[in-house]
Amino acid sequence: MDLEDVRSLKEGDLESREENVNLLLQRAEHDDASAIATLRTVVRDYRDFHRSIYCRALNRIEVFGDSDLEEPLLAALADTRYNCQAWAATGCTVLGIRAAVPALLDLVDHSQWIVRERAIVGLGVLGDETVVGVLAPLLHDPTDWVRHRAADALATIGGDEALAALWAEFTHRRYERIGYIASALAQFAPGVIPRLIDAATSTDADQRYWAATALGSTGDERAVPTLTRLAAEDQGTTVFDGWVSVSAKKGLRTLRRIRAAVAARGEPTGQTPPRTSR
16 A cells, blocks of 8 residues: 555545545556555545545445455444445445345435435345345335335345235336336246236236336247237227337337347347346
């Protein structure tokens, strides 16, 4: 660690210090050991640095962080006075610090939106089925982005309980536009595909619309006959004036893009590979 680098983050006007941390991050991207050591010092001794310096460093923690930073990150995550909990949550998430889960659970209802958002995202990455009971009620939250982040987190966690929560919201919609639920359900392929195909025969046009969206996002060939039928025959409209046939056509295009991307990577282009749950 270069003491001059550390001093450059503590002394002088804030604008200059912010520029210095940006330069250190650029050096860290190129494996500069001195820059990496200095940035780790910012995390370890965070109270010695301006919040702006800490936040800028934490935004790029992937270029310098390691497991040795677990203790100071957990300390910052609980430090309401320093008030950088959102960035500490990001650091814990990026570095895979599962010990942060209890603290993240406490932050789900935080008054600051950014803390709340990063706590939900972190729980999706670091949590397991034991946190589903906290995330599932967020699918009913009046704030749109909260519902989106909760659905993404549940899909990332996986498992029967997460699927049940998402499927309940798919079936008993509280909100008109649930593309985020459809996208989340698609991540449970291949197991969820028969349920989505069945939902595509529902008497509820909205359910058929979102089933088509989800089926397209699975990238699974088994969805093609259903999507083709809906695109050609289904003239149903949703409560927000969306056409089931249009959703099915979009779903087919999405499915084809996914299959093309898979083929380009040299992977088998058959059915969706089985999902592994944590």
